[in-house]
Amino acid sequence: DIQMTQSPSSLSASVGDRVTITCRASQSVSSYLNWYQQKPGKAPHLLIYDATNLQRGVPSRFSGSGFGTDFTLTISSLQPEDFATYYCQQTYTLVTFGPGTKVDIK
Amino acid sequence: QITLKESGPIVVKPSQTLTLTCTFSGFSLTTTGVGVGWIRQPPGKALEWLAGYYWDDDRRYSPTLKSRLTVTKDTSRNQVVLTMTNVGPADTATYYCARDESLGKYWFDRWGQGTLVTVSS
Numbered sequence: 001d002i003q004m005t006q007s008p009s010s011l012s013a014s015v016g017d018r019v020t021i022t023c024r025a026s027q028s029v030s031s032y033l034n035w036y037q038q039k040p041g042k043a044p045h046l047l048i049y050d051a052t053n054l055q056r057g058v059p060s061r062f063s064g065s066g067f068g069t070d071f072t073l074t075i076s077s078l079q080p081e082d083f084a085t086y087y088c089q090q091t092y093t094l095v096t097f098g099p100g101t102k103v104d105i106k
Numbered sequence: 107q108i109t110l111k112e113s114g115p116i117v118v119k120p121s122q123t124l125t126l127t128c129t130f131s132g133f134s135l136t137t138t139g140v141g142v143g144w145i146r147q148p149p150g151k152a153l154e155w156l157a158g159y160y161w162d163d164d165r166r167y168s169p170t171l172k173s174r175l176t177v178t179k180d181t182s183r184n185q186v187v188l189t190m191t192n193v194g195p196a197d198t199a200t201y202y203c204a205r206d207e208s209l210g211k212y213w214f215d216r217w218g219q220g221t222l223v224t225v226s227s
Contacts, residue, residue: 001169034213036153043202043217044145044153055215087153091212094166095143095155 002026002090004098012106019075021101023088028068032092035064035073038100039084047086048073078103108132110142110203110218117224118197124190124223128203135161135179135186139209142186144177146199147220154199158206159186198225 003026013019023033031051036044046055048064051071061076075082083105088098114126128142135142141160147153157177158166165177176189186203200222204214 032211038153043204043220044214045217046213046215049208049213050211089153089213094168095212097145097153097155099152 002029002093002096004088004090004096006086006088006098006101008101009099010102010104012104013078014106015078015080017078019078019082019103021073021086021088021103023066023071023073023098025069025071025090025092029090029092031067032090033064033066033071034089034091035062036087036089037082037084038087044087075103108205108216110205110216112201112203112218112221114201114221115223116221117226118193119227120194120225121192124188124193124197124225126188126190126201126203126221126223128186128188128218130184130186130203130205133205133207135159135181135184137161137207139207141206141210142179143204143206143212143214144186144188145202145204145214146197147202148196148199151199155212156190156201157188158212160206160210164210193225195225197223199223 033051035048038044085102110130143158144156200220202220205216
């Protein structure tokens with residue numbers, strides 16, 4: 001099984017900050033890495049697919065990078081609606097989600 | 107408009123079988139590349155993929171739960187049904203169904219609202 005880790009597990013940030021979340025796979029997943037945002041009590045929302053592709057309708061302040069085992073999700077200028085938990089997901093071998101990174105208000 | 111909605115019991119007793127139904131609209135499971143997946147989330151914990159049913163009638167399962175899961179479809183009703191046998195307290199979770207239109211790449215672009223299932227005697 002491919003294991004996913006995320007760092008940090010949580011972070012506090014202010015509106016306007018640049019935020020970077022890291023996801024690491026236990027073995028190469030090529031570019032089969034996706035990112036989701038989840039707000040409390042709501043279903044996850046797809047942000048980035050195939051490591052770097054912005055899903056339709058997602059603001060351009062979100063971006064993804066990486067290949068192989070190391071990936072990042074960057075929010076260029078944090079907005080009030082971005083406070084949420086973010087999950088990475090590998091789909092190279094079936095599906096594994098990361099443990100999540102909670103972004104809250106400083 | 108694309109919608110998905112999960113339905114099923116709120117409480118299930120330990121050792122029983124859990125049956126959940128995903129009713130969807132706005133897309134077809136006969137369209138090449140389309141699937142419906144099931145994902146769950148225990149309270150306060152991370153997401154866990156369970157299974158998926160695909161346009162070519164392929165069914166895919168989490169290796170850790172494969173022996174307990176069955177996924178079927180009812181095309182006429184636009185439904186995908188997940189069955190989980192021998193449930194226990196660790197199966198208490200919010201269960202989501204979601205559309206996968208990624209030609210089997212497992213990224214989910216539309217989700218249901220989720221349904222919380224509690225396993226308790």
